[in-house]
Amino acid sequence: MSKAVCFMTKNFGKYDVKSIGSYMAIGGFDALKKAVNMTGEEIAATLATAQIKGRGGAGYDMGKKWSQAKAVIADSKVVVCNADEGEPCTFKDRTLIENDPFNLIEGMIIAGYTVDAQNGYIYLREEYSHLRPLLLDAIKQAKTYGFLGENILGKGFNYNIHLYSGAGAYVCGEGTALVESIEGKSGRPRMKPPFIKQCGLYNLPTCVNNVESLSLVSSILLDDEKKYLTYGTEGSVGTKLVSVAGNVKNPGVFEIPFGVTVRDIVYGLAGGIVDDHEIKLIQFGGASGKFAPKSILDTPYTYEDLRKAGVGVGSGAILVVDERTSVIDFLKTTQEFFSHESCGQCTPCREGNRHIKLLLKKVAEGTHTALDLASMRKIAKIMAMSSLCGLGETAQSALVSAMKNFEEDFQIK
Amino acid sequence: MANIVFLTVWWLINQEMFDLFMNKSGCATILKIYFFAIKTYTVSVNLSILFNFIIMRGYFFIMAFGTNDKVLTKKLAEQIDLILFAHGNDGSKLVGILLDIQDVIPNHYIPTEVAYYLADKLDIKITTIYDCITFYSSISDTPRAKYPIQVCNSIVCKINHNDQLFETLKELLNIDLKEITYDGRFTLESVPCFGACDVAPAVRVNGKVYGHLTTKEKIADMLNELI
Numbered sequence: 001m002s003k004a005v006c007f008m009t010k011n012f013g014k015y016d017v018k019s020i021g022s023y024m025a026i027g028g029f030d031a032l033k034k035a036v037n038m039t040g041e042e043i044a045a046t047l048a049t050a051q052i053k054g055r056g057g058a059g060y061d062m063g064k065k066w067s068q069a070k071a072v073i074a075d076s077k078v079v080v081c082n083a084d085e086g087e088p089c090t091f092k093d094r095t096l097i098e099n100d101p102f103n104l105i106e107g108m109i110i111a112g113y114t115v116d117a118q119n120g121y122i123y124l125r126e127e128y129s130h131l132r133p134l135l136l137d138a139i140k141q142a143k144t145y146g147f148l149g150e151n152i153l154g155k156g157f158n159y160n161i162h163l164y165s166g167a168g169a170y171v172c173g174e175g176t177a178l179v180e181s182i183e184g185k186s187g188r189p190r191m192k193p194p195f196i197k198q199c200g201l202y203n204l205p206t207c208v209n210n211v212e213s214l215s216l217v218s219s220i221l222l223d224d225e226k227k228y229l230t231y232g233t234e235g236s237v238g239t240k241l242v243s244v245a246g247n248v249k250n251p252g253v254f255e256i257p258f259g260v261t262v263r264d265i266v267y268g269l270a271g272g273i274v275d276d277h278e279i280k281l282i283q284f285g286g287a288s289g290k291f292a293p294k295s296i297l298d299t300p301y302t303y304e305d306l307r308k309a310g311v312g313v314g315s316g317a318i319l320v321v322d323e324r325t326s327v328i329d330f331l332k333t334t335q336e337f338f339s340h341e342s343c344g345q346c347t348p349c350r351e352g353n354r355h356i357k358l359l360l361k362k363v364a365e366g367t368h369t370a371l372d373l374a375s376m377r378k379i380a381k382i383m384a385m386s387s388l389c390g391l392g393e394t395a396q397s398a399l400v401s402a403m404k405n406f407e408e409d410f411q412i413k
Numbered sequence: 414m415a416n417i418v419f420l421t422v423w424w425l426i427n428q429e430m431f432d433l434f435m436n437k438s439g440c441a442t443i444l445k446i447y448f449f450a451i452k453t454y455t456v457s458v459n460l461s462i463l464f465n466f467i468i469m470r471g472y473f474f475i476m477a478f479g480t481n482d483k484v485l486t487k488k489l490a491e492q493i494d495l496i497l498f499a500h501g502n503d504g505s506k507l508v509g510i511l512l513d514i515q516d517v518i519p520n521h522y523i524p525t526e527v528a529y530y531l532a533d534k535l536d537i538k539i540t541t542i543y544d545c546i547t548f549y550s551s552i553s554d555t556p557r558a559k560y561p562i563q564v565c566n567s568i569v570c571k572i573n574h575n576d577q578l579f580e581t582l583k584e585l586l587n588i589d590l591k592e593i594t595y596d597g598r599f600t601l602e603s604v605p606c607f608g609a610c611d612v613a614p615a616v617r618v619n620g621k622v623y624g625h626l627t628t629k630e631k632i633a634d635m636l637n638e639l640i
Binding site for chain 2: 086091094170181182253
């Protein structure tokens with residue numbers, strides 16, 4: 001039987017994504033109507049009760065983020081929706097926008113209302129340019145129906161949503177690089193502090209949220225029976241979208257309650273491995289995530305259990321790789337990706353990625369020495385400690401977990 | 414050229430008049446100040462016109478004498494103006510503007526003339542524009558083909574055998590990576606993940622994704638669909 005649930009994805013296929021009327025017919029914008037009768041603190045408290053963690057990868061408490069954003073004193077604030085999911089094997093945001101664009105718009109309006117923002121920006125990656133017309137149309141229709149613009153729902157709240165496009169830079173998924181890119185510059189991360197919650201886009205306090213986090217908001221607000229709290233485990237409440245791909249029979253996006261085992265996801269929802277091969281490794285959270293051997297199959301998919309097993313939820317990607325691919329080949333491809341995507345601004349990331357690439361080539365050829373392995377460990381550590389942004393900090397997490405879990409592949413010949 | 418001659422003559426005449434009033438006629442101090450102001454004004458206006466002439470119109474020279482291939486035709490300039498208008502002539506929307514312009518140019522790139530034209534129109538530095546063009550991998554400053562075939566090189570497509578996809582495409586099109594077919598129709602590019610992992614191995618052509626390209630027949634069908 002299927003372990004998938006429909007909480008966040010309840011609208012999928014239920015309405016015509018091109019028409020706001022059909023969205024309102026199934027209860028669309030009810031959450032917004034409810035929200036404007038609450039205060040921002042109440043909305044943030046509701047999210048805090050549901051213990052929603054940001055779904056972009058960092059997992060920051062969303063209720064806390066919104067109440068902090070609300071507390072910042074400024075004349076003007078902005079909300080940014082990060083739709084730049086560049087992690088390989090992550091495609092949940094694409095599914096959400098394709099199937100439920102109005103829900104995202106509604107979530108953004110509620111976010112704007114909660115933190116007292118005047119403008120919302122959706123940063124859509126260039127790779128999803130085919131979704132641009134859909135979102136632009138959704139924004140236009142919301143404006144016609146008075147959910148955007150001046151004096152929304154007669155509450156004196158003015159808010160507009162703008163759609164900006166990325167241009168194929170993975171690093172722009174990082175908050176400060178993203179705001180640089182919206183400002184029309186190249187997307188190189190800024191120094192922190194100041195954090196973007198105080199000084200972000202156009203030097204205004206900025207509240208950045210992932211598509212999935214924003215898509216959850218309206219369902220949570222309308223969830224009077226606290227159904228959401230019944231999903232999941234004590235430490236990880238609720239549901240999560242996972243995108244499963246790789247050597248599985250049925251790749252795709254599934255909404256799962258926290259607590260189902262990895263085996264349920266890989267063999268139950270994704271249909272098992274193509275041609276019944278053996279699993280070599282499973283990577284969690286995209287290219288910047290760690291990976292684990294087959295033994296992780298019986299671990300429950302929760303924040304705390306995965307952390308205990310040495311991996312993390314991250315963006316929700318689950319990449320299943322079977323025995324036909326070697327660990328070193330896998331790492332080489334991942335390293336190619338990071339070497340290409342490093343923006344080159346800070347030395348640890350730029351040079352570190354370059355050297356790890358060269359050292360991995362040596363390992364693949366089998367000409368490496370103990371000194372090379374020690375250098376790899378050292379470079380990975382330096383990158384994680386001293387890079388300017390999350391890209392450099394997490395670029396080597398796959399390598400580090402490989403050196404721990406698959407020592408035999410690094411054996412000196 | 415005529416402009417430069419005209420400006421020089423104009424400046425000389427001003428100089429002459431200034432000398433005349435300042436030294437020979439010996440008029441009152443107030444008049445001297447007045448004429449000094451006029452002189453400074455005309456000189457600065459002349460200089461700014463000259464600078465405009467040299468810098469801002471530089472791309473017209475490139476068009477007229479630099480090369481025979483005029484990329485920035487009147488029609489394209491009109492199209493660009495429309496795109497700029499749609500973005501509110503706002504320099505902060507540069508990334509989106511560049512992408513939109515790249516879409517209307519047949520070879521999907523940003524030619525030099527266009528970059529200078531944008532710098533002029535949006536009043537931003539040419540270096541800022543080239544910073545963006547060279548930073549973002551979706552924006553190109555070299556001509557591409559009519560149908561750039563972007564093959565995903567990331568891990569999910571890799572473990573679903575994108576190497577076979579690469580080889581078959583190279584064989585069918587008779588080109589190597591980054592090369593353009595003789596008719597200028599196709600080019601092969603290797604790009605990072607574009608979020609089509611559920612249909613891996615996949616390619617993306619002008620924004621449209623084609624997935625499950627596991628056999629030669631499927632790949633040939635995809636190419637035929639483009640033609």
